[in-house]
Amino acid sequence: MTDRPIEDYAVIGDTCTTALVARDGSIDWLCWPCHDSPAVFLRLLDEDKGGACEIVLDDVRETRRAYRPGTTILETVFVTATGTLRLTDFMPLHPLAEVPDEGPDGAPHGRIVRIAACEAGTVSGRFRVRPTFDYARDGAVLEPEAGGTVLCRRRSKPEGVRVAATVPLAVLGDRVEAAFALRAGEGVSLVLAHRKDDDGDIGHAAASLSATEGYWHEWSGRCTYDGPHRDSVLRSALVLKLLTHAPSGGIIAASTTSLPEAVPGTRNFDYRYVWMRDASFTVTAFVNLGYVREAAEFLRFLRDADHSRGRDLELMYGINGRVPEEEILDHLRGWRGVGPVRIGNAASSQHQYDIYGEFLVALHAFLDAVDYDPPVKVNDHLPEALGHLTDHVIRCRHAPDHGIWELRDETRQILHTKGMLWVALDRAVQIAEAVEVAPPERVEEWRRVAAEIRAEYHDKGWNPRVGAYTQAYGSDDLDAAVLRTVLFGAFEPDSPRVAATLEAVSAGLGDGDLLYRYRNADGFEHPEATFSACAFWRVGCLALAGRMAEAEPLFARLLTRGNDLGLFAEEIDAGSGEQRGNVPQGFTHMAIINHAVRLDRAARHRDAPMDEPFRQAVGA
Structure with a gap:
């Protein structure tokens, strides 16, 4: 089968990189050794030119698959005309004898094992x-x-992949094959190893599987959410963990590049980098589930990546340096022929000032989770970093920007950005009230400027012609991002104007349960699909407004929009129901986590008003 649907893919990984496994067992995407390394297998983006690691069986009649509970170990069962075979795929990640205060919490082996x-x-x-x-x-x-074994190496460099198996290997042209004929109770193992000194260690595949399962069970067992959607929440948490890069502490936005957001269209981007916004969202989601160490690890990444301690905060970072310049790989046809295939990301040079609010929300949530007793390296730099971040907010409060959606045309006075600038100063004040990080006159300045920003966007963001808060000052365009600002307290969720905005966004941007980000021109030729996270934001706004009878069933229906494994890409085509965009997408999975937590807490306090600390703790 060619050009498999995006929802056909499962993800496995080892907190260094990930691989995508199709429903038929073909590994069609793998970047090694890191998330943003050049691809080794990329049939995902070109059926003919892109390589893969396939399993080819005779006369398959039925296929079903599932993850082992609480793990990222994938099992695919194939029923053939003559028998049944179970394929187990994983990337070894073994427990450490002692987890250090900083650094990886497991031992990745740089392998893919297939049993x-x-x-x-x-x-x-x-x-x-x-x-x-x-x-x-x-x-x-x-x-x-x-x-x-067989060493598959690059022609121009010594890098390569070593293939080992429990059956003989044969080199046939440009591929390696391992043929097998099995009876009930028999098995075969294949190991792909990236390290030059790794012989594949094929005899220890079963032991590695047991150790990896132990690592994931221990990690999953620390999830504090016990609400009605635990399976979906835990699967989303596991996805977010796979999107971390344990050696550096970074958190990438998605595993892939150039899966299209519109068909046809040219909305194909590389998401294998550390966005300040997306990583901050993920930190909040981790904190909401009790995974405070993962939040601290991202602060480690930022400390190492940004030596200015907030003075020169970047929109995005590469895992091991700057994001490379955007480049089009015109020799690749793209998924279903929808190009271009891009690596690097031009948005890294944009101005997106909402990131200060995003980061300070995450920092506030982390500090609150550790009772304002963070690691020494965080605590020592906190006053300086907070000062730099609030300086940024005050300096750019009147400036136009490209905003959360990274619009590639003109900059605007975007309402979501203004709301998140208020959020940044509000959280800075709350941090200062809990721990002495700034002199009183500086904190008072934050309060004053925050109040001015809030008054401005309440006034200039409201469009009486549309009857809603709109995308930018003076704009008639609706924007689902306005709903996010409500979730962070930038607007009162039960105010008449917010209620009107929710109705206008639902009607103007909605397609059933799904929502488009916006519908206005943005510099691209073809309109994109609906944006999955936006639909979950609507759930949150309904819950905050006390409309739980609508919020809870909507959330349950949205969860069914994932694939059979509970995985989501960035977007969903409203007509076909197919996934669109890069996969798995952290943005969507963190929204699932945060809104499951929000609904669970709201249900437990159904008869009591939802206080401000609750609203802020959950995130978006």
């Missing part, structure tokens, strides 16, 4: 490995080795 076990009858087939290095720009040399 195929015949459970009934007989099953015959083969593994087929075809790497296409550097986004299929570099050739592969396949070299059989003395121990029965």
